[in-house]
Amino acid sequence: MLEARLEQASILKKVVDAIKDLVQDCNFDCNDSGIALQAMDNSHVALVSMMLKAEGFSPYRCDRNIALGVNLTSLTKVLRAAQGDDILTIKAEDAPDVMNLLFESSGEDRISEYDLKLMDIDQEHLGIPETEYAATITMPSAEFRRICTDLAAMSESVGIEASKDGVKFSCNGDIGNGSVTLRSHTSIDKPELNVDIELTEPVSLTFSLKYLVNFCKAAALSNQVKICLSSEVPLLVEYNLSGSSYLRFYLAPKIGDDE
Amino acid sequence: MARTRSAKPSTAAPAADTDSIKSKSAITLVPHTGEPPKVFILPSKATPEARIVTLPNPRTSQPARYLACPDTGIYEFKRIAAPKSEPRSWLIEATPTSNESKASGAAGPGSQVTMGSELFVATALDPLFLVLPALADVKASKGSKKPKRLFLSSDDHLDKLPQESSHLSDILRWDATRRLIESRMSAVCDAVDAGDEQMFRLNEDKLLEAIYQKAKRMSEGGLPPSMEDKFVNKVLEAPLMHRVVRTESQVTSNPDSGTSTPQTDSATSQSTVSSAETDASSVSQTSTAATSVAEVQADESIVSALQASPEIVQLQKLKTAFEFICASYVPPELADTLKQSFTGTGGPVDFSLLNDYIASLEKLRSEMLAVRAQDYSRKRNMDEEEDEARMEKKRKMEEEKKKKASESRGVRELKKVNTSGMKKLSHFFQKK
Numbered sequence: 045m046l047e048a049r050l051e052q053a054s055i056l057k058k059v060v061d062a063i064k065d066l067v068q069d070c071n072f073d074c075n076d077s078g079i080a081l082q083a084m085d086n087s088h089v090a091l092v093s094m095m096l097k098a099e100g101f102s103p104y105r106c107d108r109n110i111a112l113g114v115n116l117t118s119l120t121k122v123l124r125a126a127q128g129d130d131i132l133t134i135k136a137e138d139a140p141d142v143m144n145l146l147f148e149s150s151g152e153d154r155i156s157e158y159d160l161k162l163m164d165i166d167q168e169h170l171g172i173p174e175t176e177y178a179a180t181i182t183m184p185s186a187e188f189r190r191i192c193t194d195l196a197a198m199s200e201s202v203g204i205e206a207s208k209d210g211v212k213f214s215c216n217g218d219i220g221n222g223s224v225t226l227r228s229h230t231s232i233d234k235p236e237l238n239v240d241i242e243l244t245e246p247v248s249l250t251f252s253l254k255y256l257v258n259f260c261k262a263a264a265l266s267n268q269v270k271i272c273l274s275s276e277v278p279l280l281v282e283y284n285l286s287g288s289s290y291l292r293f294y295l296a297p298k299i300g301d302d303e
Numbered sequence: 304m305a306r307t308r309s310a311k312p313s314t315a316a317p318a319a320d321t322d323s324i325k326s327k328s329a330i331t332l333v334p335h336t337g338e339p340p341k342v343f344i345l346p347s348k349a350t351p352e353a354r355i356v357t358l359p360n361p362r363t364s365q366p367a368r369y370l371a372c373p374d375t376g377i378y379e380f381k382r383i384a385a386p387k388s389e390p391r392s393w394l395i396e397a398t399p400t401s402n403e404s405k406a407s408g409a410a411g412p413g414s415q416v417t418m419g420s421e422l423f424v425a426t427a428l429d430p431l432f433l434v435l436p437a438l439a440d441v442k443a444s445k446g447s448k449k450p451k452r453l454f455l456s457s458d459d460h461l462d463k464l465p466q467e468s469s470h471l472s473d474i475l476r477w478d479a480t481r482r483l484i485e486s487r488m489s490a491v492c493d494a495v496d497a498g499d500e501q502m503f504r505l506n507e508d509k510l511l512e513a514i515y516q517k518a519k520r521m522s523e524g525g526l527p528p529s530m531e532d533k534f535v536n537k538v539l540e541a542p543l544m545h546r547v548v549r550t551e552s553q554v555t556s557n558p559d560s561g562t563s564t565p566q567t568d569s570a571t572s573q574s575t576v577s578s579a580e581t582d583a584s585s586v587s588q589t590s591t592a593a594t595s596v597a598e599v600q601a602d603e604s605i606v607s608a609l610q611a612s613p614e615i616v617q618l619q620k621l622k623t624a625f626e627f628i629c630a631s632y633v634p635p636e637l638a639d640t641l642k643q644s645f646t647g648t649g650g651p652v653d654f655s656l657l658n659d660y661i662a663s664l665e666k667l668r669s670e671m672l673a674v675r676a677q678d679y680s681r682k683r684n685m686d687e688e689e690d691e692a693r694m695e696k697k698r699k700m701e702e703e704k705k706k707k708a709s710e711s712r713g714v715r716e717l718k719k720v721n722t723s724g725m726k727k728l729s730h731f732f733q734k735k
Binding site: 064065066067068069084085086087088089090091115116117118120168169170171172173200252254255258261277278294296297298299300 | 716
């Protein structure tokens with residue numbers, strides 16, 4: 045039996061909005077530590093990993109490990125019924141056929157309830173090791189989204205080059221080339237605009253912009269985004285949710301001459 | 304000719320069972336337990352010593368029920384039942400004068416209705432088929448192309464039949480039955496005398512000849528109408544010429560006419576038809592409408608594109624009969640080789656006439672199909688096949704649509720992204 049009450053339904057709504065364009069169906073794995081999700085896109089070059097910790101819910105109860113296989117497009121349709129400040133309660137039996145979603149308006153004068161049919165999804169889980177990245181860039185999520193969309197207009201892929209001077213996003217397309225360079229920046233008034241670059245060694249990698257633009261749909265979840273790079277390993281883009289909950293995206297780098 | 308009994312005459316236990324239920328039902332309605340009584344028609348020539356026994360089925364080697372009579376041989380049970388769509392029951396009347404109630408001493412009129420509408424008719428079975436799996440030694444010869452068969456005594460052969468729940472050894476104690484089986488064995492086997500015993504070895508040529516004779520008799524006596532319709536007439540039926548297509552409906556509206564085969568020589572064809580009919584009525588099958596036969600034939604001599612001669616029809620009947628026997632009584636492994644040697648060159652009958660006819664028929668059919676496909680005037684009554692193909696296409700489209708609806712625009716667009724040079728994530732991360 046699962047019962048999880050989320051004060052802000054919008055969190056789940058934004059998470060699902062961010063990943064529904066990357067994966068079609070996925071399992072929400074519920075256990076006593078929280079609700080986790082891991083899924084890859086159709087081409088298996090990108091991976092999304094979400095963790096909603098039990099502390100983020102009040103109350104949270106999960107007696108047994110339950111996998112809720114959901115079609116994200118369908119879930120979006122149900123979540124569309126939620127108002128921004130609704131309280132969401134997710135309920136499911138131990139061997140569920142449906143997932144029950146209950147939306148209460150904050151004034152508790154409107155209650156809407158939905159049952160979403162579940163599906164059996166065969167998914168392989170990848171073990172993701174803790175990695176020491178060569179470069180870790182923390183920057184405003186809106187800024188990252190802007191850079192990605194701007195460069196995506198010119199080219200399919202972006203080169204990300206982190207050095208002691210800063211981080212340079214550059215692209216080379218049919219109509220020309222372009223680049224955006226960011227330097228470390230600390231603002232006392234507006235800490236959400238800080239740009240922080242931690243570097244152990246310079247690194248330069250190329251990524252598909254279409255995927256990065258897709259990741260940026262999660263910008264609504266958090267003001268800041270953390271981008272971690274090391275050569276020869278997938279890029280990590282992490283959005284922190286409330287507490288230690290997170291939404292992470294991994295993307296395989298482009299290797300080879302065909303940039 | 305045949306007498307009907309309301310219960311298995313030989314097995315005493317079930318009979319007593321049903322009787323006890325009958326007597327109780329006069330007072331209270333006892334929920335019916337156990338098997339409902341079955342209705343059997345037994346041959347009148349079978350002696351009272353006849354028993355219902357379990358023997359391995361020659362085709363499947365599974366235990367099946369047979370009626371064995373020490374004097375007249377072995378009978379198999381044919382089940383005759385109404386189709387599921389027409390539920391029927393038996394009303395079994397137990398009059399005090401009937402043999403059973405006298406014998407068991409049950410009093411009172413305990414008539415009863417059984418749910419099943421099945422009728423089991425015991426028909427004579429050549430014991431040859433029962434021993435055939437042992438003679439052919441199908442299990443042992445599996446794998447090797449040419450089985451090496453040894454001369455063995457009849458007992459050694461019969462030991463090879465499946466022993467579980469088989470009463471074979473019991474009925475072999477009847478001398479007449481044993482003699483019968485051995486005489487049938489010698490009909491298809493090479494035999495040698497070894498001391499006071501006879502040793503047998505299966506001779507496939509003899510077996511082929513024996514089955515051929517059976518098939519010949521079966522086809523000459525006329526096949527049952529339903530069989531003739533499906534395997535003889537349907538196969539030989541030529542497509543109707545397209546210009547006189549209106550008469551087609553007349554032909555199909557007479558499904559039990561039994562002779563939609565195109566035949567010019569009406570004298571011979573009529574004679575085979577009538578013989579088939581008398582045969583059919585004697586075994587109480589649905590009789591055919593004789594009047595419609597002539598009428599349809601008159602039409603068909605105009606419309607049919609190709610006509611089968613009586614010889615061809617006879618050949619097809621023979622082939623059907625042979626295949627029926629093989630499919631019903633001969634182990635599958637043996638049936639294949641038999642069929643090959645029967646229809647192949649060097650067989651007892653020359654099938655070239657029939658094969659030529661069927662080949663030309665095939666050609667004609669494909670031509671007709673091609674003509675129809677181009678014919679715009681037939682747009683409205685499309686072929687079933689075309690219909691099916693269209694439905695399939697539609698179904699596929701719907702499925703695709705549904706699948707599309709369940710994936711978001713973003714997912715669809717990501718499919719188009721050029722991922723060359725990007726390794727799969729399973730390359731970096733280990734599978735759990």
